[in-house]
Amino acid sequence: MPLFQSLDSGERAPDIASGVSRRRLAGWVAASGVLTWAPFAQAARIKGQLVRGEELLNPVWEEGRDPANHGFSFREPVPTVQARFRKLFPYLPREVCVALIAEGKQGPMRAMGITVGGGRTAPVTLVVPPGTRLDFQNKDPFAHRLYGINVPNFSLSDTAKGSVRQWSVPGPGVFEIRDELAPSLRTWVVGEPNVAAVVFPSSKGEFALTVAEPGNYTIQAYFCGKKIGEARAVTVQARDLDLSRAPIALVPAK
Numbered sequence: 262m263p264l265f266q267s268l269d270s271g272e273r274a275p276d277i278a279s280g281v282s283r284r285r286l287a288g289w290v291a292a293s294g295v296l297t298w299a300p301f302a303q304a305a306r307i308k309g310q311l312v313r314g315e316e317l318l319n320p321v322w323e324e325g326r327d328p329a330n331h332g333f334s335f336r337e338p339v340p341t342v343q344a345r346f347r348k349l350f351p352y353l354p355r356e357v358c359v360a361l362i363a364e365g366k367q368g369p370m371r372a373m374g375i376t377v378g379g380g381r382t383a384p385v386t387l388v389v390p391p392g393t394r395l396d397f398q399n400k401d402p403f404a405h406r407l408y409g410i411n412v413p414n415f416s417l418s419d420t421a422k423g424s425v426r427q428w429s430v431p432g433p434g435v436f437e438i439r440d441e442l443a444p445s446l447r448t449w450v451v452g453e454p455n456v457a458a459v460v461f462p463s464s465k466g467e468f469a470l471t472v473a474e475p476g477n478y479t480i481q482a483y484f485c486g487k488k489i490g491e492a493r494a495v496t497v498q499a500r501d502l503d504l505s506r507a508p509i510a511l512v513p514a515k
Contacts, residue, residue: 304471306501307361309480309493310508311466314357315350317484317511319385321445351484353462355381357511360388361470362479363457369393372427376400377407377420380445382438386483388451388459389430395450397426397438406441417441435486449486466508472497480504482511 351357369392376383378400387395399405399420407426409415415438420426430436430452440446457478462468472478480493490511495502 304473305475305497305499307470307472307480307495307497307504308502309359309468309470309504311353311357311359311462311468311482311490311511312508313510313512314353314466315345315348317351317356317489318349319351319356320485321447353464353466355383355461356385356484357462357489358384358386358388358451358483359460359462359468359470360451360453360456360481360483361458361472362453362481363455364477366390366454367457369429372396374398375448377405377440377446380443382446382448384461385447386449386451386486388453388456388483390454390456391430391432391452394427394429397428399424399426405443405446407438408441410437410439412436412438437486447485449483451483451486467505475499480509482509484511 367390369390372394373387373389374396375387376398382397389395397407397420399422402422404422405420406417407415407420408417409428412431414431415428415436418426430450433452433454436450436452438448438450457474458470458472460468460470470480475497478495478497480495481488482490490509493504493509495504
């Protein structure tokens with residue numbers, strides 16, 4: 262049963278899969294700032310910690326360093342600022358998606374919103390089962406021209422200010438969405454048939470997943486449409502799990 266969760270604002274209610282008895286719907290649960298739906302009788306929470314996120318490099322930044330792309334900047338290094346703070350690093354709540362992968366296929370999640378504004382999207386990477394509808398909401402006071410790289414059902418089209426463009430994930434794979442008017446705007450959508458729940462970590466790398474059904478799962482982080490860090494296998498029973506003492510490194514150890 263797919264669930265969608267976020268540690269930031271703008272959470273959406275998860276999908277209620279077809280065929281689920283109403284007697285099993287226990288209600289809504291709000292805990293630790295996360296709004297999520299789950300049956301009380303079986304739901305378990307998995308807490309975890311991501312580390313070394315500051316070492317990730319968005320490909321948009323890397324391409325911006327190439328003079329041929331005319332990605333010029335008038336910024337100059339400030340000697341009084343420590344070097345580690347002058348280095349670009351991702352904002353985890355938007356750019357890293359933590360997915361809970363089940364052993365079997367899951368149904369589409371409920372429609373989810375992706376905010377388009379300020380030259381970026383929120384979230385930047387999203388992992389969902391195929392068939393899930395995404396609503397690209399233009400929050401800028403001007404139009405965007407979104408299109409998918411080699412995605413036939415996401416052709417170049419204007420999205421006026423304040424409007425929403427709907428698109429359903431066509432199948433398994435990685436789909437990159439860009440904007441012709443804002444080259445820095447990129448979104449990666451991963452179609453994963455077995456994803457049961459997703460969550461976006463806090464800026465400190467903390468995350469919490471709610472699992473509706475017991476079983477064997479894999480926790481996998483994604484960044485810019487790619488798997489990042491180790492895949493953590495977990496067995497979920499009728500109790501909570503705390504994996505914080507064994508953090509998941511988002512890059513391989515050197």
